[in-house]
Amino acid sequence: MTAVQEERTTDELKALAEQAGRDLEDASALEILRWAAGAFGGRFCVTSSMEDAVVAHLASRALPGVDVVFLDTGYHFEETIGTRDAVEAVMNVNVITLTPRQTVAEQDAEYGPRLHDRDPDLCCALRKVRPLEEGLRGYLAWATGLRREESPTRAGTPVVGWDEKRRKVKISPIARWTQDDMDAYVAEHGVLTNPLLTDGYASVGCAPCTRRVLEGQDARAGRWAGRGKTECGLHG
Ligand code: SF4
Numbered sequence: 001m002t003a004v005q006e007e008r009t010t011d012e013l014k015a016l017a018e019q020a021g022r023d024l025e026d027a028s029a030l031e032i033l034r035w036a037a038g039a040f041g042g043r044f045c046v047t048s049s050m051e052d053a054v055v056a057h058l059a060s061r062a063l064p065g066v067d068v069v070f071l072d073t074g075y076h077f078e079e080t081i082g083t084r085d086a087v088e089a090v091m092n093v094n095v096i097t098l099t100p101r102q103t104v105a106e107q108d109a110e111y112g113p114r115l116h117d118r119d120p121d122l123c124c125a126l127r128k129v130r131p132l133e134e135g136l137r138g139y140l141a142w143a144t145g146l147r148r149e150e151s152p153t154r155a156g157t158p159v160v161g162w163d164e165k166r167r168k169v170k171i172s173p174i175a176r177w178t179q180d181d182m183d184a185y186v187a188e189h190g191v192l193t194n195p196l197l198t199d200g201y202a203s204v205g206c207a208p209c210t211r212r213v214l215e216g217q218d219a220r221a222g223r224w225a226g227r228g229k230t231e232c233g234l235h236g
Pocket residue numbers: 073075115116119120121123124125127128205206207208209232
């Protein structure tokens with residue numbers, strides 16, 4: 001394929017994403033994922049932090065056997081790894097676990113211990129952003145579980161948009177969902193959730209950077225608490 005053809009393909013994908021974002025704004029999550037399955041087939045995946053399996057469950061209804069990509073940073077709670085294993089065992093999805101180039105021990109040897117305390121942006125870049133970029137290379141589109149009500153930084157999330165950084169279509173089928181919508185879907189379909197969600201955590205990330213939240217705080221207030229950081233770089 002020539003550079004011109006690649007460019008045109010990228011332009012077409014971008015136009016497709018922007019049009020779909022407008023057309024599907026009022027569509028249900030399942031309709032959005034059925035559109036993605038039809039448009040991209042096997043070159044579409046879901047990314048999951050294993051906080052819950054809601055988007056993976058929805059996507060498996062639209063595209064049975066869909067790839068579900070999980071980033072194993074080496075810093076996860078054991079409950080998160082257990083949720084990943086349970087999703088792999090019981091759901092009709094293909095779980096793909098991505099790992100950073102360095103183990104935690106190797107990173108500690110090169111950068112010093114507890115990089116997450118001293119330079120969380122670099123730690124996230126090494127353990128999340130780069131592995132995801134490498135892992136998504138073969139896909140044209142990826143789906144996330146971003147929701148607008150989770151935090152001010154997510155309030156403008158489109159249901160389908162263009163990920164300029166990775167030059168892929170980015171789909172957020174539950175962007176409009178409230179926590180009540182999540183709870184209702186989990187209850188109706190018996191969807192797997194991370195046990196930490198019933199132990200005071202509203203959002204689950206790496207153990208060193210995740211705290212329980214207080215009543216009334218937004219869902220992501222327990223992530224990098226007190227460090228002036230709100231996102232890991234995957235969605236910025
Ligand atoms: S969330 Fe914390 S431990 Fe995980 S990659 Fe980012 S800085 Fe490192």
